[in-house]
Amino acid sequence: MFDLTLYLVYIGYYKSSTHTNKGATMKKVYIPDTKTCDICNTENATYDAPTVYNNKWANMCADCFIDVSAPSATTVGYKLVVGEKPEVDESERIAAIHAAAQDFDVETLYELIGDGDLADYL
DSSP: OOOHHHHHHHHHHHHHHTGGGTTTTOEEEEESSOOBOTTTSSSBOOEEEEBTTTTOEEEEOHHHHHHHBOTTHHHHOEEEEESOOOOOOHHHHHHHHHHHHHTTOHHHHHHHHTTSOGGGTO
């Protein structure tokens, strides 16, 4: 039998524990202008991620991201940052390449190396 009270307690705990850190380690995407949240249409969007609505993607403010983003959002979604991507010095770039290689993060490796040869950095 379904216990609504237990379910509500679980949802409250789930949102307060796991969702508060949701988005902390997402990849950043730099955009030229602010976007409006596709869910509430009132706040500025800070995330672009799949929602619980059939995994359809949406630009979301922080509150809507906590409420309606899909569980996979932190691994496939993006944190939106308004402005230009900052330049990274070569030593930081090499450290990031090594970290991405250790984590088998191929997407980040391609982003950091570009047209270069991975062997030149390892």
